[in-house]
Amino acid sequence: MAEELRRTGLYDLHVARGARMVPFAGWEMPVQYPMGVMGEHLHTRGHAGLFDVSHMGQVLVVPKDGNLQTAALALESLIPADVLGLAEGRQRYGLFTNEDGGILDDLMFANRGDHYLLVVNAACADQDIAHLQGLDGVEIVPVTDRGLLALQGPEAAGVLSALIPGAAGMRFMDSAIMDWDGAEMWLSRSGYTGEDGFEISVPAARLAEFAQALLAQPGVEPIGLGARDSLRLEAGMPLYGHDMDAGVTPAEAALGWSIQKVRRPGGARAGGFPGAGRVLAELADGVAATRRGLRPEGRAPIREGVAIFAEAEGGEPIGTVSSGGFGPSVEGPIAMARIPSGIADGATLHAELRGKRLPVTVAPLPFITPSYKR
């Protein structure tokens, strides 16, 4: 018998708003509202979309000796990124790697002065926490009494600063703790849409009230997981479990940019994370295949699992679509796939859809121009 699905603190709000609820990573989540995926996507790019991402894992990493450097170095033993060099009040993207150099999860981590705040994928949260608990010198504190919202889109800053005036002064990837009506709010200026926006951790007891206060503002609509997926796909952002997993390395996932110089050969803290030998060698020497963008000709979406061929007829597949669908803002189908390195942008490949080979053009990621507030 299947395990019972967990519900976020906004379940009743989703249902009252007419959401279609679906199982996702052990949670019962809204996939779309009556506006529909296309409308929700375009609303987010034009105004402001409110996403319930309370299913994601929030974890504090606290140094037992009170010295933040202890926590930074502990995290650097699991994450190939510059944790120590991240300034207070700033957030960074990173990966957990395994001994083979594969990606266990992707995450955001923020320096909050005396500890780090991590946000990890819902489906990986338990595994990540167990992984972190193997670290010496730090206390791992899963945050279980808060929900998480994302407010995304060109009107997000105006909407949020009406409730939390300090939000307007934040820059892209800033992390801050601010007050809203007596509640301690954890803000970051970031998201998963390619738009300017915020992620806001809210005490569980005030979550529904705060979400309602945001939705009461003009220009704000609730957005489901369907549009979250098409928004991140247009923004060229990989989805864990699809575009990368434990068998895919940072270079193969085109995420080498998340590994700063200080962790690479010649850097002061080069290596020292699981799979470092392979991960760093691949960054230097290249890999056989990497994640790229694809633009199918015509309107037919090519989805996850579709085989990619070099030729219009015959031959063996050279890759498989890892994420794909219709991009409402680009007004056409878009996809990502790992294909052999060295194929130029603009090259024509072929996707086999329903027994027919359709031309697809290799395209740079992202498919849209992000509008972050730098």
Place this chain on the structure above:
Amino acid sequence: MLKYTEDHEWLRAEGDEIVVGITAHASEQLGDVVFIELPEEGREVAAGEEIVVIESVKAASDITAPVAGVLTAVNSALADAPGDVNADPMAAWFFRIKPTEPGVMDGFLDEAAYQALIG
């Protein structure tokens, strides 16, 4: 006369032909339709044969031929405006079919039976 299939198609008899589309319920379940692949006019099809591909923002699905017959017309305007299926599903017809055998409409669901099906 309007009838329905259990696959959420609507069938409208016009002379000795049947016009076929999908119901409002089906279009809601599919979500925003972004791509439609229509069959060739004049093609002879078997009952149950998958002849139209519909891609929504969520997934691909098929429309089958409700009866055996010849496709006398397809609504090629839909290929350029797939969203019409969501906007007005009863107007967005996919194809007309001339059944091989007469009287085939009798076997399909009437309005009351279809409403009972979708609850």
